[in-house]
Amino acid sequence: MNTKEKNNYKKSVCFYFQVHQPLRLTQFNYFNKGNTSGYFKGDLPHTNKFFIEKVGKKSYHPTNNLLLELLAKHKEFKCSFSISGIALEQFEKYDPTLIESFQSLVKTRRVELLSETYYHSLSWIYSKQEFAEQIILHRKKIYKLFKKRPKVFRNTELIYNNELANFIRKMGFDAILAEGWDYYLKSKSPNYVYNAPKFDLHPEDEKIIRNYKIKDRANRKIALLLKNYKLSDDIAFRFSDVNWKEHPLSVEKFVDWVESTDGETINLFMDYETFGEHQWEDSGIFKFLELLPAELIRRGIGFRAPSETVRDFEARDEIDIHNLISWADIERDLSAWLGNKMQRHAADQIYKYEQLVRSAIGTISDKLTKRKLLSTWRKLQTSDHFYYMSTKYWNDGDIHKYFSPYESPYDAYINYMNVVSDFSDKLKQMVSYKSYLKND
């Protein structure tokens, strides 16, 4: 990120695009385990390879190319990405040209990369140790592929509270992203930089932080960037909705709204698949993105990536968010992943095995086996597995259904639990075999 250059715009747009693809599970039937070639292939015809190729073709490749053009055309244009570790892994495996494409974006020095948990997990809720480890794993991956060290953190699905912000601050990050949900803003505008209030962490958590911090001296405060959900969702959710009274959304109209919105930074946070996958090409979404920067610049509105935004604008105030929030659904809570008994049980199960996994690893000498065991456990932590089990809007046939590879949330749970119980059987065998050898 080129932060040296001065940016004179009094108001700017801060783009953050989330890139993530889960490792969907293979159908795992208790009665024909033999047919299973690994848990994470996905199912024919909709294998994980298929998804990467499909989304790559419809969304990632064309949008990356467009952004490259925009970066070349407008020296003011900037944006940021958070790319999950398992998305990167899958790109490397199924479409390495995607890695190259993201690398050329980062090379422009006007595209910032953010930090997140490698496995796009809910680990913050269940294990701080695991949470910190996954952040470091992701950090290493980003450095290896892009030679960048992120300074801004965003948690899975923008799950956030005061405690998390302070954990992240103490790890050494400068800023963190969250949903600009009205209930917590209490009539404050999301369009300024804020700080998270101080929060005393548990001494055990302080210990964990000491092992995983990314710089020696943490900042006194951590800056908070809040998603402008109205303007973000106009693009991400409503753009092609013909029943929306603003449809079709022209660039002029959208920039009118940005212009008439008070504040210094308009934080447009969205899934990167918005372009070409959630909003299809024929909706005009690419044309919209293509024309947006020029129109913003013409009206005197600039661009800042997250690091630059928190550098250039002073924090206005503190936003107190005690309970965990997220950017999902109208509830903006955790109910999309942990709303029903199946979801909570499945998540409890996988994190219950943490100690067993770690002790098994302690006894294994073979590095590859060790790594495979750990990564299998971690791949099962990806939040999408729990999202597929949501019954919240199941009856209304909405968005949850669209994203799920399963016929129903019940089938999602069954398949997940079958995999987890197979994994735990193998894990227990491994541990008891090892202790058997030890005692021998």
Next chain:
Amino acid sequence: MFGWELAPIVYGGLGVVCRSITERLIQSNIRVTYVIPKLPVPIDIPNLNLVNASEIVLDEKMFSKLSINSTLTPYVNNESYTQFVNFLRKNHIGEQNSDVYGMDLFTEVERYSYRARDLVKSADFDVIHCHDWMTFKAGVFAKQISGKPLVVHVHATEYDRSAGNPNPAVLDYERFGLENADKIIAVSNFTKDKIVEKYNIDPSKIRVVHNAIEKNITNSSVRPEMTKQKDEKMVLFLGRLTIAKGADYLLQAAQKVIKIVPEAKFVFVGKGEMIKELIDMSIELGISENIVFTGWLNHEQVDQAYKQADLFVMPSITEPFGLTALEAMRNGTPVLLSRQSGVSEVVQNCLKVDFWDIDAMANKILSVLRYQPLQETLRENGNHDVNHLSWESQTSKIIDLYNELITDEY
């Protein structure tokens, strides 16, 4: 309306559905003349699945019933009919009534149809509505006499009842009714497709009106005979033991499940021609100790069975609708449905499987028994589907259809 005994029957869906529709029609101020085949005396014969219908009281101004003494019941086939009539004759049942029953099913259907024709000559009505093949000819006769439009309501086709080995004579009756009908009501898209494909009927003539279920739940303290032991797992099947209902597929899946969960009990409620074969099969599979055949149970016992079950399975090979799935859900029982069923088009909060996929069926049964949160979530959400379907809204679709027919050129 040419229907069937308006009874809260647990032995098959037709009577239940006719009753619910008729009640709602009357509530909507539609006068119903209801023609039914009626046994001259109440008879309860083991193995023949006959029910003493409890009479229901309907507003006399709106409802008149024309009973025709007849030995027809909705689920007989030619063999079981002949068996039945022989039994009646041997025991001199019904002889005091002047009617003579047809020696075989088709003679009886003919006799019924002509008697019905004579009866409706004097009746006044705007639309004729008949339910399943045995009443089709009577319906067509009524149309010929009155010139009024005919609606035939298909709850099952001969292909469903026979699981693919149809009796050609029954097919002829069905085709006759379907071709002469002005409109056809199918209980599901599954059934609509069958009518189009097998009987070559114009799809625009067919309207799909899914069945619903009455909301009231009978709370009873009557305990069924197979009261569940603590910690025992119970999987429930309820239906006629015929090829179409797929009980044999469930037995095969049961064998796999029992290997993992030896305490699982599979309870089969119902009777039918496959009973011996199923018993033999459970012995061959080495699982007879885990299998219970209860025969038919009364209404309260059935509700108890639903409530005790960890899972209700409907493994039908072909199921035009499948009302029992809704009954189970109404009782808060988790449900595993064959995808080859009409009801699977209207319920979401259940598990589904292709009846032939034994591994998948076993996998899902096992999951419900092993993973308590799955069972609980299904229990909690199943009611949503049931509440979604109401006889009020389904009957109003039927009334709309009547109105279209009346305002047409008829």
